[in-house]
Amino acid sequence: MFKKYKKDLLLFRRLLAYLKPYKGIFYTGLFLTVLLAIIESTRPLLIVEMVNIFIESTDGSTGGIGLWLKSFVGQFSTDPESQLMIWVLLIFILLLFEALFQFIVAYLGAVLGQSVILDVREKLFKHIQSFRLKYFDKTPNGTVVTRLISDIEAISDIFTTGLISILGDLLKLVAIFCWMFYVNWQVTLLILIPIPLLIIATRIFAKAMKAAFEKERTQVNKLNTFVQEHISGMSIVQLFNKEKIEAEKFDELNKGHRNALLQAVWATSLFFPVVEILSSLSIAVLILWSMLQLNYSPELVNNLSGIIFGYILWVNMLYRPIRQMADRFNILQRGVVRADRVFAILDSEEVVDNQGERTYVDFNADVEFKNVWFAYNEEDWVLKGVDIYAPKQQSIALVGTTGAGKSTIINLLTRFYDFQKGEITIGGTSIKDISLNSLRRNIAIVLQDVFLFSDTLYNNITMGDTSITREMVIEASKKVGAHEFIMKLPGNYDYDVKERGGLLSVGQKQLVSFIRAYVYNPKILILDEATASLDSESEAMIQKATAELQKGRTSIVIAHRLSTIVNSSQILVISKGTVIEKGNHNELIQMNGQYKKLYDLNFV
Incomplete structure (x- = not known):
């Protein structure tokens, strides 16, 4: 139990660290919160004096402060009606200040919360972008989206409606206790009799809410993951006529989410009536005391009305912050639970080791793999002692069955793994000594599965690089042979391709990826099954563009269609993570080995 509290405390301290850039806003809000607590708790004191002076016709019942207030008002007028108006005006002024301070505190809380989550979200997104692909292979996209959106929104609530409000409520309680003890400490002690019961109820409530929010956290993650996956894969769901089955799965997840929330609602619904009962019990104690005073101390009757009025107001003000603090505590609990998941990602060591300091390397040089071993999981080796030599400005090809390790080789060269x-090495320099930005800026990859963002064609080609002009994009499109189809689109190069380029055909998306590679003018070109999804006409166009793109560049081609790589200067046959054959097309045919079998399967 102690470890749990210690962990929550550490999480909360980490969250508070994000307040440092906004200390001015925080302390201003805190100062106004203190003033608000004093003003709100003082208002019943004025009402006590008004009742005693204008209804009971006494000198007041709150001692020195009451006499001072009466003397202060008496300086302006001796007429009872005028004095009453002054008292009313004082209360009205206090109410105006309360409203003003409440508005400012709420606004500052919102500014503080949104500023903090802006920083946290930016930091989290930048951190996620530095992760190895391995993280995304094993983590559902819905989980990552949940962390970046809903989890961080819950954290913002800590600062928007949680932290300052809780501090304000605590200060208000302290101020109320002080005034109550000042007026009559015996009555105050009697009224506080139910407080121990309230403390016990609050502890039980806190445990129940933490458990409920942890369950809700899990259910939100499952729901987001399911929705994200099934929207992305809707065509598969419809193709296999699985709408009813998937709807039933969603219904079960939705019910789980509802039940988790209902558990939190159940705890809240039980806690609030308990607070109301204890509040009523305090007032009952006050009434009982008043009745006893009427019987045993008649001389106090004149002061009794003011005390009753004041203490009823204070009791209501006392329990109202407690009720509100329950809500604030819910927000705090939810935020801490969600922060745990966000910090788990920020603390993750899935990032690619980017300690390379070399920013200038001659990338127009030989690329070499020397006895390379790689495993995704411990020593379950995918590549086993691979040796590859790609001479500068020449083309080599990798062929082999699915799962042989061809794409893994590419992922290692680009340091995705x-x-x-x-x-x-590139030109004799280890790729781990080269900065990631420099390495990836000089390598272009054209994949079989082309990913386009929901944006214009032009932005998808330039990827935000302002050094690439529209003229360069148009020239590259003409070289690739895509200019004609682009000019037929509404808006031409400003055509919005929507999510994942859904408004373009597979062949058109492939052409766009070739333009993207061309305009970046890479020194090393990688074609990963780049023509596998194209029809014969598109393939012929791509082959022509590929020949142009490969001029003066070191290129590595992965292909199932062996017709695309027969002119490569060297072809390597990969099988079960090792290079089993190498040579040009004619040499490999004469070996009558694995390459010959693959070639016969393609053309016989």
């Missing part, structure tokens, strides 16, 4: 043994 890091190998465990061996070395990969």
Whole structure:
């Protein structure tokens, strides 16, 4: 139990660290919260004096402060009616200040909360972008979206409606206790008799809410993951006529989410009536005391009405913050629970090791793999002692069956994954000594599965690089052979391709990816099954563009269609993570080995 509280405290302290850039806003809000607590708790004191002076016709019942207030008002007028108006005006002024301070505190809380989550979300997104692909392979997209959106929104509530409000409520309680003890400490002690019961109820409530929010956290994650996956894969669901089955699965997840929330609602619904009962019990104690005073101390009758009025107001003000603090505590609990998940990602060591300091390397040089070993999981080796030599400005090809390790080789060269043994060099320089930005800026990859963002064609080609002009994009499109189809689109290069380029055909998206590679003028070109999804006409166009793109560049081609790589200077056959054959097309045919079998399967 102690470890749990310690963990929550550490999480909360980490959250508070994000307040440092906004200390001015926080302390201003805190100062106004203190003033608000004093003003709100003082108002019943004025009402006590008004009742005693104008109804009971006494000198007041709150001692020195009451006499001072009466003397202060008496300086302006001796007429009872005028004095009453002054008292009313004082209360009205206090109410105006209350409203003003409440508005400012609420606004500052919102500014503080949104500023903090702006920083946290930016930091989290930048951190996620530095992760190895391995993280995204094993983590559902819906989980990542949940962390970036709903989890961080819950954290913002800590600062928007949680932290300052809780501090304000605590200060208000202290101020109320002080005034109550000042007026009559015996009555105050009697009224506070139910407080121990309230403390016990609050502890039980806190435990129940934490458990409920942890369950809700899990259900929200499952729901977001399911929705994200099924919207992305809706065509598969419809193709296999699985709408009813998937709807039933969603219904079960939705019910789980509802039940988790209902558990929190159940705890809240039980806690609030308890607070109301204890509040009524305090007032009952006050009434009982008043009745006893009427019987045993008649001389106090004149002061009794003011005390009763004041203490009823104070009791209501006392329990109202407690009720509100329950809500604030819910917000705090939810935020801490969600912060735990966000910090788990921020603390993750899934990032690619980017300690390379070399920013200038001659990328127009030989690429070499030397005895490279790689495994996704411990020593379940995918590549086993791979040796590859790609001479500068020449084209080599990798062929082999699915799962042989061809794409893994590409992922290691671009450092999407890091190998465990061996070395990969460009011009004799280890790729681990080269900065990631410099390495990836000089390597272009054209994949079979082209990803386009929901944006214009032009922005998808330039990827935000302002050094690439529209003229360069148009020239590259003409070289690739895509200019004609682009000019037929509404808006031409400003055509919005929507999510994942859904408004373009597979062949058109592939052409766009070639333009993207062309305008970046890479020194090393990688074609990963780039023509596998194209029809014969598109393939012929791509082959022509590929030949142009490969001029003067070191290129590595992965292909199932062996017709696309027969002119490569060297072809390597990969099988079960090792290079089993190498040579040009004619040499490999004469070997009568694995390449010959693959070639016969393609053309016989």
